[in-house]
Amino acid sequence: MAQAPGPEPKRLRDDIRSIAQLNMLHNLAAALNMLGDVEEIAAAITAELRTIIDYHNCRVYLLQPDRETLFPVAFRGELFTDYATESLPALVTKLGEGITGHVALTKTSLLTPDARQVEFSVTIPGTDDDLLESMLAVPMIAGDEVVGVIVLSKLGYAQFDEDDRRLLEVLASHASVAFQTARLLEAERREARVSAALLRLSQAMTSEHTVGEIFQHAIETVPTIVPCVAAAAYTRDEETGAFRAARVLAVGTHTTKPRSEIADIPKEIAEQFLFSETEPFVIPQEVAMQVPADLRFMDDPGAVLVTPLRWDADGFGAIVAVGEADGAPFDDDALSFAQGVADITSLALGNARRLSELERFHELVETLDAIFWEADAKDFRLTFVGGRADPVLGPDAGSWPSQGRAWGDHVHEADRDAARLAVRWARDEGRDTTLEYRVRTPSGENVWVRDLIHVVQRSRGPRQLRGLMVDITERKQAEQALQASERKYSEAFRREREAAQQLRALDDMKNTFLEAVSHDLRTPLTSILGSAITLERANMSLPPEDAVDLVRRIASNARKLERLLGDLLDLDRLQRGIVSPQRRPTEVGELIRRAVDETEDRNGHDLTVEVEPFVLSLDAPKVERIVENLVTNALRHTPPGAEVWVRAVPEDGGLLLMVEDDGTGIPPELREEIFEPFRQAPGSATGHSPGVGVGLSLVKRFAELHGGRAWVEDRPGGGASFRVYVPGG
Template structure:
């Protein structure tokens, strides 16, 4: 074979070899392409369905491609999809106009091969945690024009992690609390078996943990209290409640009990069935004991307040608005407690107007000086009574200021009334003692003065009997007699005041006495004063001297007339009155119980002050101008009324008038008619009998001897009772009558008469005196109708009285 043919054969073989190689390479490429398509499908499926958003951004951070997940998660809102391609990635993801600091694309382009960042992006309606990974897309020539960014939503994973962490933290906190808390904590199953018990509950009940875990809850609770727990547990089982809160007694290992405040919280499964319970138990033993002690203290306090005879109160220091008042307020004053508390000005509205300023000032001073006080004042009760209270007040301070006042109001009405009665009684006693002292003085003066007047009038009469009316001395002796009689009237008034005159008492009808005096009173008071008299029907009788009662009425009428210089009204009326001390009012309280006839004499004059009223009945006390009054008118009235066994009371208001109340004891029997016929004594004055005359005053004794001698009698003289007794023993057969003064030194007339009555019971006795003690008359020693003669006396009266007794 030629070389050319050989060469051609080699070329064909080589070409066939190459063709075969090309076919093999095409097969390989086809297989590789198929594998590539398969891999690409796998990659596409992975990118589309991985759950991560994938985007491709160019060198200008514009989005050039996204997968469906990205479009669905980050570009869809309210069902509408926003086209992301062509927009800057920070606008699409961060909603910002420029890249954020945490941008992973920038970080990758600044040198990181693969940049990973955790971003917080606003997605739909909330922020979401997104894990972003940026990696380069390398071109075949090795350049990088684009970056692929994978975005994975970590929100659910984050929540799970946080939940797990929170759960672990919660479990740790619960374990820490469970182990270290001072309160007892246990967990129990549905049947009450203990699952856990912390150290505190073990210490409370005295068990070890292993001992208590072998017990059931109901075994450690007091039987009486577990019933209450069971009732509420039944409600838990019924779905009506989820927790229980009770105060129960727990049984300790040593048999004692412990009070515990128990809060039981049940845990439920998915079907809302209780599975186990956590119990929190707080030891409240001390609190219970304290509450018990407080309750006992409160009961004692309330008992004390409720039994205290006073009003316990609390009020605002400035407004005096009450915040507390004890129940006794209604009992003492009649106002319900709610009125005290609801009416801001209750206290001010009911304190007596005359005491309000003083009471308010006391409370203001307490607030100012921060110290308590004690005050007595009046308050008007619901029924109108005036109640005296002693208020003992203390202050309550807060931050250095007095905020409240607290006190106790004690009803002292009875004490104040007793004190007032005592003060009145003491004043009356002092007045009575003063009047008695003045009376004794007046009586003594009148007695001595009457002895002098007896001599003056007696000798004046003797002189006149020895001369006719033409005698040059007749007028002078007549004037001496008139002056003596005026002086005798003055002493008579003094005796009336001192209650030492002898009253000619008989049973009277005061209506008749007043009727007989109407004309006289009319003339006395004048026409410009209206006289009104009222006479009670069935008026009782009194025993008194009619002349003296007339004097009382006349003197009171004169007093009323002088109190009404411009005219007015004088009222005189009578009535029967019965006094009962326990039921009498203030005016009658000083009068003894009994039946009285009362004369009331009232005027509409000027009235009197308290100062004048105190001295009203004192002798020689007068408010009239000098020379217009003796000051004996009302003192005479006082003496006559008191000597008649009665009382006189005066009430007066300045500018309104004065009223006198005269109380005379009521007696049985009808009024006696006075006998105005001339007595035997006035007809006959002479005699021949022998008379023992006893008189300590020499002037009076000499006058009496002369009068008796002129009238024919034989007179034996004695200076006192002792001397007279000796004389009578010597001359008892000669003496027919005893004429004696009542008050004498050594032995008075009363004692002399008593001694002679033993020796000579039929001896006639005539008493003479300037005054006579009421006691002598009341004891029956003197019969004032027959055996007494008041000094000064006239010659005829003396001689006639002697003759009358001798003939009786």
């Protein structure tokens, strides 16, 4: 009689299965690290994971920048199961919502034989409420941050086991690193693409003087840097407040209504959706659908990104980008990029408007028999004199501006004081005035002129005076108007060239910053990944001391990443002015010693701390960051074994902090520049200057946040002496 196989053959089969799964898992992990696109990584997981773990449905979620939305970048359901009908909008979930959101929130894997037994589970719309399915959900974690969740489902009871969970957790750790790396690479590519697009837009705008063409360039640029299906430009009517579509553009295969069929948006309706007139904002899809159909330029819009435009004192409009229906939301980068397009467009619209007004003005002046003049409203210095001036003012009147002559010099001495007093009154009151006074001609004849004076107002008060004197030569006036036109066109083009140069300089700074960030992100990431893979492959066979050393390396490099991201976030908050000091009475000596003790020194510097114990009201975390960044800067930029001193004394009711070294010092021409973001002194003690150049910038800004300041000077005996004064509260 044949006997049933004993437990030993079954264990052998399980071991063989586990070895095969591990081999396939390692191959998949290696393949993920070779991919540089988020969607490619997700697709590889859903496609290849089936060879390791048998499932009916696989979904890969990534946590979005809002840190709340979990978006399925890939989902795969077998055609013969109930999973085949799942749709993208139905799968989008929130942190803490359902099994997927719970796993992301708790950072803990979940294995259940029956999803119906999990109290916080939710049913995906369109699926059977009483569906018996096993579920395995594992979080993808990088450092302390959740990257996303991998979810497997299979019809039936207890279709997954602990071995499956362990395998998926190992894959999730590799996938989290791959996704993070891909996101960083995509951010670099996107920044480069955006900078190039904005530069091209700026260059194109310099040659455009019509509003329509400026808007066309703008809406053609938006889809190249902001994911959208359509874009439009609107202008607001100054009298009615209604918004009118100036240009409309559909992207790809999507369609929009013809501009002639798009009704103007009345003021009362526009105000309901105009959440800001200064900053970009997003109108959610469900709110956008509340706009009456005849006012929309697309029948089925997604979320709408609105970027206000403002030029001169009264010009206002908006650039509108429409997202895919039920698609991913617009992120902060999209708002920032759209603002860049709006800034360039607003500048171009202002220039076009001024050029148009100048051309119309010249056309008007050419028809008048008068002398036209312009003067600065502050000191009456003439900036232009034109027209038929020879008979009245003399043949040299056109050169008066270059001679530094002011309005009033030409008035007869008997009427001069009264005329100047009247013009000052008109300027101060912001009112136009008409004067009658005498002028002595070059031939010695006294003539009366009638001067109509207009005060040109701007948002900050009078800027210019303009006047018309009767009896001017039409030909001379036209020549002078043409000269003024050439000067103003030249000035406008100069400003445009300067704007393009500034954009190129910003692009160079951006490239330098991206290179530094790429280096300082990849280095610790590579170390973390290498140590983690070593621990994984060793299968717990490493000596304890080696394993502890690898864990310490992972922790050290993770802290480096945390400090780098923290510095960048702090710099962004300080630049936006959303940080204020939280002063508390603090024992300064203890705070400084703790900050120094926690600073890592790999090069064996001789570090001396001399601090008097005293209490001061200040923002302790900010001051601790000042100390940490100054000490780190000294350790980085001095040779191994160099001496570094940290001193702090009370001074004028505040704190004077000094961090000094006996290195090469800071050249005088760089002592202001090194405190600017992303700036570094050339060279370092190690041949490479680590960091992205924000440490000293944060020192300066944290000091200024307290009402203090930061500076650097020579140390007596050689080296640099970085000093920070922080007033007490």
